[in-house]
Amino acid sequence: MPSLKSLLFVAFVGISLVIMIVTSTLQIPSYVKIIFLAIALFIDILAMSTRFYSYLFIPLYRMKDKTIVLSNEEPFYIAPSGNAIITREGSDVYATAFVKIPIYKSATEMNEEEKIDFARLFSRIVSISKTPYKITTQMYLINKDEYINKIRDRLNEVEERYQKSMSEKEANPSVVEREKGEVTMWHNLLESIGRIQSHALLNYVTVTAMGSTEEEATALATQQADELSSGIGATLGITTSMMSGEEILLVTQADYTIPFSTVSEEIRQKTVSEGL
Amino acid sequence: MDEETIIYLGFTGIVALIAIFFSANYGPLSIVAIVLSIVTLIIIAIINYADFILFPIVTIVLGIKTVPAKNYMIPKNQNCIIKNVNGLYYATGYLTANVYNYVFAAERVDVSEEQKLASGPEKWERIVMNVKFPFKFHLITYANEIQAYREDLEGKRGFLEFQLSKEMQAASPNQLTIDDFQRRINVIQSRIERLSSGERPVGSVMYIESIAVGVSEKAAADALTNQINQLQTVFNSMDLSITRVVGRELNILFRFGYFIPTSTSELEGLFNVQK
Numbered sequence: 178m179p180s181l182k183s184l185l186f187v188a189f190v191g192i193s194l195v196i197m198i199v200t201s202t203l204q205i206p207s208y209v210k211i212i213f214l215a216i217a218l219f220i221d222i223l224a225m226s227t228r229f230y231s232y233l234f235i236p237l238y239r240m241k242d243k244t245i246v247l248s249n250e251e252p253f254y255i256a257p258s259g260n261a262i263i264t265r266e267g268s269d270v271y272a273t274a275f276v277k278i279p280i281y282k283s284a285t286e287m288n289e290e291e292k293i294d295f296a297r298l299f300s301r302i303v304s305i306s307k308t309p310y311k312i313t314t315q316m317y318l319i320n321k322d323e324y325i326n327k328i329r330d331r332l333n334e335v336e337e338r339y340q341k342s343m344s345e346k347e348a349n350p351s352v353v354e355r356e357k358g359e360v361t362m363w364h365n366l367l368e369s370i371g372r373i374q375s376h377a378l379l380n381y382v383t384v385t386a387m388g389s390t391e392e393e394a395t396a397l398a399t400q401q402a403d404e405l406s407s408g409i410g411a412t413l414g415i416t417t418s419m420m421s422g423e424e425i426l427l428v429t430q431a432d433y434t435i436p437f438s439t440v441s442e443e444i445r446q447k448t449v450s451e452g453l
Numbered sequence: 454m455d456e457e458t459i460i461y462l463g464f465t466g467i468v469a470l471i472a473i474f475f476s477a478n479y480g481p482l483s484i485v486a487i488v489l490s491i492v493t494l495i496i497i498a499i500i501n502y503a504d505f506i507l508f509p510i511v512t513i514v515l516g517i518k519t520v521p522a523k524n525y526m527i528p529k530n531q532n533c534i535i536k537n538v539n540g541l542y543y544a545t546g547y548l549t550a551n552v553y554n555y556v557f558a559a560e561r562v563d564v565s566e567e568q569k570l571a572s573g574p575e576k577w578e579r580i581v582m583n584v585k586f587p588f589k590f591h592l593i594t595y596a597n598e599i600q601a602y603r604e605d606l607e608g609k610r611g612f613l614e615f616q617l618s619k620e621m622q623a624a625s626p627n628q629l630t631i632d633d634f635q636r637r638i639n640v641i642q643s644r645i646e647r648l649s650s651g652e653r654p655v656g657s658v659m660y661i662e663s664i665a666v667g668v669s670e671k672a673a674a675d676a677l678t679n680q681i682n683q684l685q686t687v688f689n690s691m692d693l694s695i696t697r698v699v700g701r702e703l704n705i706l707f708r709f710g711y712f713i714p715t716s717t718s719e720l721e722g723l724f725n726v727q728k
Contacts, residue, residue: 252710292572299573309717376585444541
């Protein structure tokens, strides 16, 4: 069955040719002929654009408020097994599985020969399978959200206590002073934690399988991931593992790569300093 | 030029050429018909070879945004994908990281291969140490059929040898052309030798992704541009051909975050694969 792309191309080329031939042979004023020629050539350009942009034609037709909506669905969802993500493209179901590759070696502690050996081993990894797979190195921010939220809660608590003490008529000055010091301490701690970003590096492999059902695609993807995992593990002499749940979100979602609370303090400080 | 390019360029080009051929039918406005047809031919060529220039121009002029998925948005300048989470904006951008430069350098068969291999891990670590923001380096790869690849190389070598002997037997042989043929034969020969030594041929697509955060769409997009410029600078040491991805390919790379092509033909249809 011809694809939408081929159908659109043939239709546009055909319409363009018909308009051009018919108008050039008709006995009508030249300026009318030129208008029709411009329309025919515009349709010819549309025919060429179907090569790369056929997916845009229907959403473009439905466009509202100058916004082309290609999809209103979430880009993926996690499979019930938790170790793969599912994406749908028309009637096809794709499952993608992720394998973590923990490499703790550093070039600084290797001699020339070891560096060459390591590079050779890596070259072997890139030719391990005939099915396309993706090797990724990701640098991300370490999630300090939980720690920061604990400090915030503590800060709110001591601030509240300090305000209460201040409003009391017979407050003990030494207690008020101590509480003020505590507020300053938590403030400083929150600021310093928010100011410093800690990074981590993660290596992983991604493999995708297509199936007619979610279960079939997931089973195929995890099987391929297992094969890759054992191949890479044996080549590098490391223990690889399948990623699941939050680990998958860390490599697929921007807000997990840069956690919200971890950066919010830095952004707040930046916004204040810029006077926004 | 592949089959698909020939079909698309051929048919659409013929339509524009027909218009030039019948321009006399437009009477006093025949010049206008020729000009319109030539402009169409130019636009067709731009769409085929440099659509990344034309597409953002169209979206900027018409102010069109694209929504590739729920909670994601591609702004009109088509250079990043923005996600809004709890009032914070995350902008994701991509850079191609082709190793064509590296391959061309490596194909100077006299250069020590071992030296290059040894410097790789160290260069990579220096890059990681110099980057202070999140980024990802992706390498989509697959192994090629050795026998088919070898036969392809031998075929190419045979054709080049034929061209070389033809040039050498010419009445006035051009030394520059002879040198060029010999260099290309050496390159293919060294690839065949590498296959004989047990190396497997691979196809690969490489790209870099970076994410920036901001309190507004503009702040996130500006921070991302800043990060991408820094990445371009630090990755210079790897001798990569780095270009920021804009337009149609941005959406493809965004989808690659969730699934990658399952067949080599599908991948080769989307990108120029490095072999």
